[in-house]
Amino acid sequence: MLMKLCKRCNRKLKSQKSIDVGMGPICKKKYEAELAEAKFNNHQITIDEVIGVPLEEVR
Numbered sequence: 001m002l003m004k005l006c007k008r009c010n011r012k013l014k015s016q017k018s019i020d021v022g023m024g025p026i027c028k029k030k031y032e033a034e035l036a037e038a039k040f041n042n043h044q045i046t047i048d049e050v051i052g053v054p055l056e057e058v059r
């Protein structure tokens with residue numbers, strides 16, 4: 001019998017759902033949180049926008 005392991009923590013996956021996903025429910029939540037954070041970081045202002053602010057406004 002083939003034993004599937006979690007991609008993140010290498011623990012044995014018990015449910016068929018976890019095996020389908022490739023990771024346990026807790027690791028899946030962490031993975032989704034990381035994805036959301038990565039998306040958020042991609043939408044933060046760029047360095048060009050910071051440099052573009054006139055010095056008079058910074059003072």
Ligand SMILES: [Zn+2]
Pocket residue numbers: 006007008009010011023024027
């Ligand atoms: Zn895991």
